[in-house]
Amino acid sequence: MSLYARIFEFIPDAVLVVGADGRIREANPQAATMFGFKASELQSRLVDELIPRRFGHGHAAHRQAYLSGPRMRPMGAGLELHAVRADGREFPVDVLLSPMDDDNGLVVLCVIRDVTERRKADQRLRDSLREKEILLREIHHRVKNNLAVISSLLYMQSTRITDLETTTVLEESQRRVRSMALVHETLYRSGNLSSVEFADYAASLCEEVRHSQRIPGQSIEFDLSLEPITMSVDLAVPCGLILNELVTNAMKHAFPAGRPGHIRLTLSNQDPQWSEMVVEDDGVGTNKGLQDRLSLGLTLVEALARQIDGQFELTQGEPGTVARLRIPTPHAA
Structure with a gap:
């Protein structure tokens, strides 16, 4: 077995070689495992059949557009891509595309990676950040409210005192507390906590x-x-x-x-x-x-x-x- 054949056989990602007609020419064992087919069942199958049905019609048009100007498209291109297994279950994928020439003309090398676990981890991270944001927003809200209570107490106290100097001190303290509360109020109302x-x-x-x-x-x-x-x-x-x-x-x-x-x-x-x-x-x-x-x-x-x-x-x-x-x-x- 040649070096390239061994790489094709043992690379951890699913690899498909797809002809200009959209049919799969070659599939490595990882592709068969990922999609739930035997390797022989993938050969000659339209690659569109590995796309969820709701995207199927659009995928054929995207494939033709790609063939009109073939170029390498790396993984992580910011696309939300999905594939479908033999049993109909959908899963998120990242796909590298690279055009190549063989004896029969243009083919496209497709390297496919199942990103289900990565998406789950990303979602857990987003959920965690959202929870922390809610908690932080609530903290700023409560600090603001507590400072507002202190400010109100100072105001109430100032209205019960007749000594001008003491009243002035209480009013100044009230404004200082209010200036601190305004920081937390500004944070609470903003998108950046x-x-x-x-x-x-x-x-x-x-x-x-x-x-x-x-x-x-x-x-x-x-x-x-x-x-x-x-x-x-x-x-x-x-x-x-x-x-x-x-x-x-x-x-x-x-x-x-x-x-x-x-x-x-x-x-x-x-x-x-x-x-x-x-x-x-x-x-x-x-x-x-x-x-x-x-x-x-x-x-x-x-x-x-x-x-x-x-x-x-x-x-x-x-x-x-x-x-x-x-x-x-x-x-x-």
């Missing part, structure tokens, strides 16, 4: 702070220039807390006595290594007395910036104040 589109999150947070801090009759306009930045949850939460502090401080202190103004938020990818978040206002500006009043918020911002290996600075604008946070460009999971 592992990362946050921070531009969308930042726009929502700014709207919430404007709604909660605006004095009736006061006109404060927001100007948002937000490049897409995708962050992991571990990065989005501290960045959200920082943004909440900066926008809240601008709303509360930059525009005293109900004066109008503008707040500009910029998100940008400066370069492959750094991203930047800038909150600017055209208000009264910062000074030592104002920084003392903001000491807790600024301490929190600086601590969070260090936590994410960022750089924070607060400078005087012309007019107003400029708060700038630089962070290593995130590569979310």
Whole structure:
């Protein structure tokens, strides 16, 4: 037996040699086993008979189209292919096609692989991922709800206290908790449960702070220039807390006595290594007395910036104040 005959005989995949007329010229033992025929029963049989009946008519047309421009088609070409056994049972297959010439003209070498077990494994993996996605979505939903409960408790407590300073502390804590809850709410509503589109999150947070801090009759306009930045949850939460502090401080202190103004938020990818978040206002500006009043918020911002290996600075604008946070460009999971 020649080397090529031995390869044909012992290769683990099913192999058919099919003529231009669609009839099987040769079949190896693996093909007979796969399809449930004797090797002699496969010879001269139309290859279309090994295709499920619902695909049979279309297969003849596909075969003719292939013969008009024969070329090698590898396995794994992204096609959902099925074959049928002698007893009528269908099973998924992957098929390599390669045109060859023999003494009688063009033939097509068909290497057929039963991928039933692979498809089952793929389905088990998809089911497992779906279950994990459902579980993760439920976790984000419950975390969001728990944070909402904490925020509500802080609000209820603040309404029962007459001391202004204590009330202010509780309200600030409530907004901080809400900024964290918004991260999980954004994740819950998105198709990606592992990362946050921070531009969308930042726009929502700014709207919430404007709604909660605006004095009736006061006109404060927001100007948002937000490049897409995708962050992991571990990065989005501290960045959200920082943004909440900066926008809240601008709303509360930059525009005293109900004066109008503008707040500009910029998100940008400066370069492959750094991203930047800038909150600017055209208000009264910062000074030592104002920084003392903001000491807790600024301490929190600086601590969070260090936590994410960022750089924070607060400078005087012309007019107003400029708060700038630089962070290593995130590569979310």
